[in-house]
Amino acid sequence: MxxxxxxxxxxxxxxxxxxxxxxxxxxxxxxxxxxxxxxxxxxxxxxxxxxxxxxxxxxxxxxxxxxxxxxxxxxxxxxxxxxxxxxxxxxxxxxxxxxxxxxxxxxxxxxxxxxWDGLQPYSDENTSKGNLLVAMLTCGEGNHNFVSLFNTIRFDSSHERNVLQHHAFPQDFRAGPSAMNWDPSKWVIIVLHRLSLIQGLRRAREEDIQSAAEWMRRQREKIIKEKGDQVHIHIHPPHTDFEDSYYTSDNTDVPRKFDIWNHKALHEYVNSKVGRCVILLDGYAIDVTSYLGEHPGGASLLRNYSIRVGNDLVDSSSAFHGGMNNHSRAAKRRVRQLRVAKVEL
Structure with missing residues (x-):
């Protein structure tokens, strides 16, 4: 424990x-x-x-x-x-x-x-890396950024989708989402699940995995262009700033428009469905009801910051931005997807 x-x-x-x-x-x-x-x-x-x-x-x-x-x-x-x-x-x-x-x-x-050493194909926000040697020694546990046996140990664009970061997607039971990944622990868990000995397996959404990979790919391309290295990587012409589109709800160039709610409208939305969990973050109402079962920190943590009729509004911005956790880009992107309205305090 x-x-x-x-x-x-x-x-x-x-x-x-x-x-x-x-x-x-x-x-x-x-x-x-x-x-x-x-x-x-x-x-x-x-x-x-x-x-x-x-x-x-x-x-x-x-x-x-x-x-x-x-x-x-x-x-x-x-x-x-x-x-x-x-x-x-x-x-x-x-x-x-x-x-x-x-x-x-x-x-x-x-x-x-x-x-200390390895690849970072999904996030560079912390020191976690995918180390093949450690992965081999620990049945996949060293795959903080998972490295497939069939990939070369280089930062190129040929194997982005064959690696998964333990720290970027901590709620995922897998160290590698592909069948080609060296992750024996994953297969043991899957077998136990098929035998009904365990339940509640969690997987990161493919959309989040691909978006994180795309972010890092573009970051590497930017570094390569700045250094002028002769590397054979096809660089797609950017049509917008990717950091902005990465954080929008649908990963497109068009920013979402939100209704502006006062306290009364916010409370009406919360009361419109039993068990609805809404938090206040960065001036927006975030409906996390559908996310409660996925949250790596547990549903109770989100419930503690939820809006309750009759109580003062609790702003979770400070907790989200380092007070309770150092959230990843993927987490910030997901939060923006769950926005339902802008709130006037």
């Missing part, structure tokens, strides 16, 4: 030298294992949603009995198995100690190497 909460905090404040438990901005050694030797107080940990963990009987059992479970399966069981071929000491050393050390460091590499 502690590992999961810490990882959620890492996603909420990625690269923050104070709030990120293993911030890559504090150096490769610190993000790899240096953070273990600190006992910091995570001031923002109370903001992390943990209801799903507290309500899961398997997680509660594992958390309560973690030490005996870890000792038995990590050290005692390998030794007992080694007795079957009369080498319990060798099994203890190699199946227990050495194996545990290797597993630990493979896991640590996700926090260090996967934020």
């Amino acid at each position: 502690i590992r999961c909460l810490r990882h959620r905090l890492h996603h909420r404040f990625t690269d923050d030298p104070i709030q990120d438990p293993y911030a890559a901005t504090r150096g490769l050694l610190f993000s790899h294992m240096g953070w273990i030797f600190y006992r910091p107080k995570y001031d923002k940990m109370s903001l992390i949603d943990r209801d799903d963990l507290d309500n899961d009987p398997v997680v509660r059992f594992q958390h309560k009995h973690f030490t005996p479970l870890a000792l038995f399966f990590g050290l005692i069981l390998p030794t007992l198995m080694g007795m079957s071929w009369r080498d319990p000491l060798g099994a203890f050393i190699y199946g227990g100690l050495v194996a545990r050390i290797l597993v630990w460091h493979c896991t640590f590499c996700v926090n260090s190497l996967a934020h």
Whole structure:
């Protein structure tokens, strides 16, 4: 449970030298294992949603009995198995100690190497990168920017759609959306889902994935043009500033026009449907009802900032722009899609 909460905090404040438990901005050694030797107080940990963990009987059992479970399966069981071929000491050393050390460091590499070297085809807003070596060692977990086995380790436009960023789309259970991606964990999850052993799989929308890839492709083309490198990439003539079109609701050049609501109109809209969840963000009413199940931070977080008739309006702008989370371009684009009206305060 502690590992999961810490990882959620890492996603909420990625690269923050104070709030990120293993911030890559504090150096490769610190993000790899240096953070273990600190006992910091995570001031923002109370903001992390943990209801799903507290309500899961398997997680509660594992958390309560973690030490005996870890000792038995990590050290005692390998030794007992080694007795079957009369080498319990060798099994203890190699199946227990050495194996545990290797597993630990493979896991640590996700926090260090996967934020230090690799590709960034979907977002350059933080240090997360796709590292093929780490992905191979961790069954896909190193794919902070996923790299397919069938792609070359270069920034070109030939493999944008074969990689998926763990940090850009944290709600997606996959490290790579394509069947060609090296992501064994994804296939295990899919099999378990087909057997009805797990449920509620979440996938990022293809529209969001493609828009993020297009943004980064154009950024790379811009850099290439500025440097004058001789790279064989077809550059589409821009018909508008892509940053503007990237954030519009339908990804076109035509900006949306919104009605202007006062408090009364806003409350009427909220009351027009039972369970409707509307938040106030950057002067707009955002209907997040359809997004509650997709929100990586949990539905309860959005509900806390929702507009309630009879209560004062709560502006979520500060929380959205760094107070509660460092939201990605994809998240900002999705918010603009969910706008329903401009609100006069």
